Amino acid sequence: MDRETYLEKYDRSTHILGRAACAITLVMLVGAPFLIGFILGALPDLSAAAKGFLSVGIIWTVSSVVEFLVYTPMLGAGGGYLAFITGNLINMKIPCAMNAREIAGTQAGTPENEIISTLSIAASSLTTITVLALGVLLLVPLQPVLQSEALQPGFANVVPALFGAMAYQYFRRNIKLALVPLSIMTVLFILVPSLISQTSLLILPSGAISIGLAYLSWKKKGAKA
Amino acid sequence: MIAQLNSIPLYLICGIIVAFVAAVCVVFMVRAYKAGKAIGMDEAKLKRTLTSSVTFSILPSVGILLGVIALSGSLGTPWPWLRLSVIGALHYETQVAQAAAEQVGLQTLSAAEMTPKAFATIALLMSVCIMWGMILSIFFNKGYLKKLSGSRKEENKGKPGFGDMAMTAMFIGLVSAYIGSYIGGFVSGEGVFTFKGDLTPVIVACVSALCMSGFIYLSEKKKMVWLESFSIALSMLAGMLAAILL
Numbered sequence: 001m002d003r004e005t006y007l008e009k010y011d012r013s014t015h016i017l018g019r020a021a022c023a024i025t026l027v028m029l030v031g032a033p034f035l036i037g038f039i040l041g042a043l044p045d046l047s048a049a050a051k052g053f054l055s056v057g058i059i060w061t062v063s064s065v066v067e068f069l070v071y072t073p074m075l076g077a078g079g080g081y082l083a084f085i086t087g088n089l090i091n092m093k094i095p096c097a098m099n100a101r102e103i104a105g106t107q108a109g110t111p112e113n114e115i116i117s118t119l120s121i122a123a124s125s126l127t128t129i130t131v132l133a134l135g136v137l138l139l140v141p142l143q144p145v146l147q148s149e150a151l152q153p154g155f156a157n158v159v160p161a162l163f164g165a166m167a168y169q170y171f172r173r174n175i176k177l178a179l180v181p182l183s184i185m186t187v188l189f190i191l192v193p194s195l196i197s198q199t200s201l202l203i204l205p206s207g208a209i210s211i212g213l214a215y216l217s218w219k220k221k222g223a224k225a
Numbered sequence: 226m227i228a229q230l231n232s233i234p235l236y237l238i239c240g241i242i243v244a245f246v247a248a249v250c251v252v253f254m255v256r257a258y259k260a261g262k263a264i265g266m267d268e269a270k271l272k273r274t275l276t277s278s279v280t281f282s283i284l285p286s287v288g289i290l291l292g293v294i295a296l297s298g299s300l301g302t303p304w305p306w307l308r309l310s311v312i313g314a315l316h317y318e319t320q321v322a323q324a325a326a327e328q329v330g331l332q333t334l335s336a337a338e339m340t341p342k343a344f345a346t347i348a349l350l351m352s353v354c355i356m357w358g359m360i361l362s363i364f365f366n367k368g369y370l371k372k373l374s375g376s377r378k379e380e381n382k383g384k385p386g387f388g389d390m391a392m393t394a395m396f397i398g399l400v401s402a403y404i405g406s407y408i409g410g411f412v413s414g415e416g417v418f419t420f421k422g423d424l425t426p427v428i429v430a431c432v433s434a435l436c437m438s439g440f441i442y443l444s445e446k447k448k449m450v451w452l453e454s455f456s457i458a459l460s461m462l463a464g465m466l467a468a469i470l471l
Contacts, residue, residue, distance in 0.1 A: 003264055010260045015367045017256075021249040022359040025311065029240045029352045032307070037345030039234050044345040045329060049353065050344075052328035056321055057354040064357035072366060073373055074392050078253050080366050082357035085246060090399070092285045095457075098396050099281055100274045103453050108392040109374055122254035123278035129310050130249045131286035132293060136306045139294070144289055154465035157286040157429040161464030163403045163411050164430030165437040165457050168396050172438075174403040175449040177394060181401040190408020193417065199406040206405075207398030212393035218387050 009113050018081030025085050078118030086125040091159055095166050096124040180208045227336040230301025239307035246311050277454035284461050301332045312355055325350040425468050431462030
């Protein structure tokens with residue numbers, strides 16, 4: 001079988017498997033509260049759930065659409081299905097896939113990148129599942145250590161530690177591109193500190209600014225060539 | 226009530242779902258590895274991807290485990306364990322659980338007030354609110370990626386494509402937003418331009434970045450390529466240590 005035919009077949013089966021896995025997980029996740037309710041002797045209150053959905057769910061629905069549109073191209077097919085099943089996108093899966101891409105030196109949209117991204121998201125998800133399973137098994141001895149006051153500042157700063165390292169990795173090669181969104185975002189958060197709690201939404205304008213700048217420089221390079 | 230929420234049937238239900246998702250991950254991983262080999266990718270590169278992704282994910286996973294522990298006091302252990310293993314997000318779970326608790330008439334999200342009906346409703350709402358990424362993937366992942374690859378081929382005629390640059394730029398935007406929020410938090414977190422906010426995230430990010438620069442120097446200039454797989458994890462550890470020592 002030649003490379004193209006093989007990759008087409010691989011891609012087709014990735015979508016079949018991905019869709020099936022998402023559908024089954026979805027049924028199990030929505031079914032579980034009913035099954036648990038049945039065991040506990042009280043089914044969910046659907047009208048309270050509907051009210052709750054209207055108050056908080058709408059925001060999460062909008063942010064899910066945005067996450068899907070922005071992150072699917074970064075993750076590819078296999079990585080996309082897996083990441084949306086396993087969650088924790090911004091604080092883990094996206095940086096993990098970008099780091100793997102950096103190490104493997106693959107380019108977005110290529111079959112090689114699709115493979116690297118899938119491997120990376122699968123390994124990352126399995127690591128989380130293992131750590132959580134071990135943590136739950138060893139909850140009694142681990143709880144006092146993990147919740148000790150001395151370690152709290154460390155765990156409260158996992159995300160800044162992650163983005164600090166990633167910032168160096170990405171900014172050093174694209175310093176001109178990074179300076180503008182970084183400055184704009186910093187000034188914005190300084191002037192309107194209430195927006196700090198909305199950082200995950202402000203990724204969008206920040207990303208749009210850097211994509212716009214990257215496009216201008218790409219056009220310029222194209223014109224020179 | 227908390228004893229019921231920590232009972233064996235609940236562990237079984239949640240455990241089966243977690244095991245299913247783990248199996249899906251294994252299937253995708255094995256397929257991708259085989260495909261990589263089949264199209265002639267360097268096996269060492271594939272292995273390095275796996276190692277780096279595992280080391281990369283350990284510390285954030287411990288952070289997520291803390292989320293499980295935090296929620297286990299009010300919702301028992303099995304349900305938060307499931308939620309944070311499957312599609313959950315650390316910043317999302319507590320917020321939605323809290324909002325759901327209010328809707329079912331609880332004053333606060335606590336085990337003392339929890340009833341079976343309240344728990345089942347909270348659990349349902351936690352599942353429903355975050356399922357849209359999966360639904361969109363089922364219906365649109367294939368078409369969306371096909372459309373993007375089509376336009377990429379179009380634009381690639383005669384010049385290097387913009388798609389790869391766009392991904393890097395988007396990620397730079399994402400990181401910029403977060404770093405900006407740490408600086409903004411310090412400068413204006415306790416009032417605009419008071420410089421009395423929390424400086425720790427800024428210092429942590431700087432320490433982590435500094436360590437990363439050291440690791441990149443060692444792997445690129447001193448040819449210690451093996452370090453690449455551990456550089457992010459070790460830099461994060463240094464940053465977190467700085468937060469503890471501050």
